[in-house]
Amino acid sequence: xxxxxxxxxxxxxxxxxxxxxxxxxxxxxxxxxxxxxxxxxxxxxxxxxxxxxxxxxxxxxxxxxxxxxxxxxxxxxxxxxxxxxxxxxxxxxxxxxxxxxxxxxxxxxxxxxxxxxxxxxxxxxxxxxxxxxxxxxxxxxxxxxxxxxxxxxxxxxxxxxxxxxxxxxxxxxxxxxxxxxxxxxxxxxxxxxxxxxxxxxxxxxxxxxxxxxxxxxxxxxxxxxxxxxxxxxxxxxxxxxxxxxxxxxxxxxxxxxxxxxxxx
Amino acid sequence: xxxxxxxxxxxxxxxxxxxxxxxxxxxxxxxxxxxxxxxxxxxxxxxxxxxxxxxxxxxxxxxxxxxxxxxxxxxxxxxxxxxxxxxxxxxxxxxxxxxxxxxxxxxxxxxxxxxxxxxxxxxxxxxxxxxxxxxxxxxxxxxxxxxxxxxxxxxxxxxxxxxxxxxxxxxxxxxxxxxxxxxxxxxxxxxxxxxxxxxxxxxxxxxxxxxxxxxxxxxxxxxxxxxxxxxxxxxxxxxxxxxxxxxxxxxxxxxxxxxxxxxxxxxxxx
Numbered sequence: 001x002x003x004x005x006x007x008x009x010x011x012x013x014x015x016x017x018x019x020x021x022x023x024x025x026x027x028x029x030x031x032x033x034x035x036x037x038x039x040x041x042x043x044x045x046x047x048x049x050x051x052x053x054x055x056x057x058x059x060x061x062x063x064x065x066x067x068x069x070x071x072x073x074x075x076x077x078x079x080x081x082x083x084x085x086x087x088x089x090x091x092x093x094x095x096x097x098x099x100x101x102x103x104x105x106x107x108x109x110x111x112x113x114x115x116x117x118x119x120x121x122x123x124x125x126x127x128x129x130x131x132x133x134x135x136x137x138x139x140x141x142x143x144x145x146x147x148x149x150x151x152x153x154x155x156x157x158x159x160x161x162x163x164x165x166x167x168x169x170x171x172x173x174x175x176x177x178x179x180x181x182x183x184x185x186x187x188x189x190x191x192x193x194x195x196x197x198x199x200x201x202x203x204x205x206x207x208x209x210x211x212x213x214x215x216x217x218x219x220x221x222x223x224x225x226x227x228x229x230x231x232x233x234x235x236x237x238x239x240x241x242x243x244x245x246x247x248x249x250x251x252x253x254x255x256x257x258x259x260x261x262x263x264x
Numbered sequence: 265x266x267x268x269x270x271x272x273x274x275x276x277x278x279x280x281x282x283x284x285x286x287x288x289x290x291x292x293x294x295x296x297x298x299x300x301x302x303x304x305x306x307x308x309x310x311x312x313x314x315x316x317x318x319x320x321x322x323x324x325x326x327x328x329x330x331x332x333x334x335x336x337x338x339x340x341x342x343x344x345x346x347x348x349x350x351x352x353x354x355x356x357x358x359x360x361x362x363x364x365x366x367x368x369x370x371x372x373x374x375x376x377x378x379x380x381x382x383x384x385x386x387x388x389x390x391x392x393x394x395x396x397x398x399x400x401x402x403x404x405x406x407x408x409x410x411x412x413x414x415x416x417x418x419x420x421x422x423x424x425x426x427x428x429x430x431x432x433x434x435x436x437x438x439x440x441x442x443x444x445x446x447x448x449x450x451x452x453x454x455x456x457x458x459x460x461x462x463x464x465x466x467x468x469x470x471x472x473x474x475x476x477x478x479x480x481x482x483x484x485x486x487x488x489x490x491x492x493x494x495x496x497x498x499x500x501x502x503x504x505x506x507x508x509x510x511x512x513x514x515x516x517x518x519x520x521x522x523x524x525x526x527x528x529x530x531x532x533x534x
Contacts, residue, residue, distance in 0.1 A: 076439060088434055091533075092532040101441070102441040105443045105451065106441055
């Protein structure tokens with residue numbers, strides 16, 4: 001397959017401190033196709049977030065290579081957008097100014113790029129809130145603004161680091177659906193890191209289970225929802241008979257780890 | 265600063281608004297009453313010679329002195345000298361302190377090297393440096409030296425602490441966009457530290473005034489500090505009290521100025 005968008009080859013990451021060193025990841029290999037949505041689950045501390053930092057160019061691998069669109073990652077790149085656990089909107093900027101932050105930093109803020117970013121706000125139902133301050137928005141809206149801020153720089157690969165974990169349950173389900181739809185329409189390649197097995201199954205085309213630290217790929221599941229083309233997360237949850245089966249499989253996979261490592 | 269209250273929605277709401285307003289009014293009235301009572305008691309006690317007005321002065325004499333000195337023109341001179349020294353010292357302390365705080369934030373090595381020096385300089389009584397500034401800088405500039413010395417270390421410490429307390433995730437976010445260190449400083453660290461900057465301004469007004477007055481005590485030929493020392497030496501308490509009264513007005517005015525700045529700059533805090 002030649003449409004690989006993102007590839008990690010035998011990647012290892014060591015964190016060193018005065019006390020010693022920790023292997024966060026070792027011999028991890030993973031390839032993600034263009035437009036694919038991959039979810040990564042694993043026991044706490046298995047290096048899931050390190051994986052995202054690697055792809056984002058915030059952390060260098062100790063060994064191995066990380067390739068985005070065939071190019072080795074040497075630092076933060078325009079090809080990659082990173083959405084953090086919380087929205088981290090700048091509270092002194094209104095929504096419109098927050099959304100163009102990335103363009104500003106990359107020196108690409110022009111009338112056209114601003115119009116495009118604000119267009120995304122319109123497209124995803126936030127046009128009335130352009131001049132609101134972050135504190136005037138609900139948690140779900142703030143996270144949508146954060147997504148649009150990431151999309152505004154038009155990355156090819158999107159990294160989502162538990163982006164729904166700070167939201168209440170209802171909002172989380174709705175937003176999963178919405179963001180899944182947005183990413184699909186904008187045809188982004190996505191890696192979602194999450195603790196939430198059902199979220200992984202509901203959103204992803206493929207779920208990767210990592211081992212406990214040092215993390216490497218243990219198992220992966222191609223999610224076939226049985227509805228033909230990939231179904232939206234909420235529909236998968238409600239309709240797919242396979243949903244419970246996947247949940248059970250991945251749950252057991254992770255439970256084994258919890259038993260082994262003696263922690264959650 | 266507080267938002268203007270909305271129109272009452274119901275009789276209960278109206279009653280609530282009335283109660284809040286009455287509470288505010290009561291506080292204001294009590295504050296004014298204390299001031300008026302203190303002044304009246306002072307005036308009365310001096311009139312009746314319960315206290316010696318030669319030593320304590322009295323409000324009416326202060327007022328007379330104020331009017332007399334104002335008409336002779338030298339009150340204005342002394343006030344503007346002190347005000348100018350304060351504003352320049354304040355600005356210089358801010359610029360130097362801000363620059364140093366940025367340098368410390370920029371270089372972890374520098375901040376670790378500087379740390380013990382800052383701790384010691386911060387706890388040292390800067391007023392003790394007065395005579396040294398006088399000899400080094402001369403009678404004009406030593407006032408500024410004093411004003412900056414007394415405020416700059418606090419400014420550095422407050423701002424640097426504020427810079428370091430900026431949420432690291434805001435910085436991480438900028439780094440994911442490929443931000444340089446200068447961009448991180450400009451787009452996240454400084455704006456996020458504006459509340460700290462404003463608090464340091466508030467602290468510095470008082471400190472700079474202390475520095476200026478002490479500087480004037482030591483070396484100057486004009487200014488309210490000079491007036492106070494001179495008045496004390498020739499035993500004219502009216503003059504001393506008048507100068508103190510004007511100092512109170514200056515510090516109140518500067519504080520209000522910073523508060524106005526605060527509410528216009530920090531509207532996003534809500």
